[in-house]
Amino acid sequence: MTYVVERTFRTLDSRFGRLWSAHEAYLHALSARGTLIGGGPWDGEGGEILLIDAPDEISLHRALRPDPLVRESLVAQSRIRSWNVAYGRPGFTGGTAQSPPPAAAALTPHERRIAHLVLAGHTNKDIAGRLGVSCRAVEQHLTRTYRKLSIQRRAQLAPALGAALPTALAPAPQREQLTA
Structure with a gap:
């Protein structure tokens, strides 16, 4: 299942700039494993949107937990939605599953x-x-x-x-x- 993760950051915290390169390295590692399948800036430069491939929400949270910005509590808000790419429709997690064609x-x-x-x-x-x-x-x-x-x-x-x-x-x- 693909999940959309929308996050905003505490950019005014002095640790943010110092940890950004570690955060990018973490994203590269997720991408290399095939877990991160897309993403980019969101909410200006104060956030990001990630498309994460994970079998379920527990695995998704396990994949996100090692992020240096998460470990240092620099993620101000996080919103997770399931994204059924095959149909192109966003839906909140916990919704009913649709069978593929x-x-x-x-x-x-x-x-x-x-x-x-x-x-x-x-x-x-x-x-x-x-x-x-x-x-x-x-x-x-x-x-x-x-x-x-x-x-x-x-x-x-x-x-x-x-x-x-x-x-x-x-x-x-x-x-x-x-x-x-």
């Missing part, structure tokens, strides 16, 4: 993960680096995904899954360190 249900978890990254605007090379696989492996997964969904190209993926990722949640190009 029959074709999308045939996808393996790895194919779904790659499809979600494609919908988020990542290139095959970005996806390969994020997941620690070759570009060719990503291409093969996408080819199988297209075959299962009876489509022929990347542009048909969102309609085949009934999805549209809003531009507000697409990875922010000016903050590549959060989406790399």
Whole structure:
């Protein structure tokens, strides 16, 4: 499940500037593990929005707990929502689960993960680096995904899954360190 985490920070605290680079290193580590799938600034420079892939809320909180800004109590507010990327609709956690379309249900978890990254605007090379696989492996997964969904190209993926990722949640190009 993908979660949207909106956080605002206590930026006036003297520790904030000192811990920011450690926070960015933490985000890079989450991204390398495939847990952080997107993000960027939110609420000006006083916050951030993160798209986190976690099996459940407990795992989500376990993933967020080691963040240096969390450990030092520099997160002023945090709002967590579930985000069903396959349908493009936000919903508060604890809501009823929707079953995926029959074709999308045939996808393996790895194919779904790659499809979600494609919908988020990542290139095959970005996806390969994020997941620690070759570009060719990503291409093969996408080819199988297209075959299962009876489509022929990347542009048909969102309609085949009934999805549209809003531009507000697409990875922010000016903050590549959060989406790399």
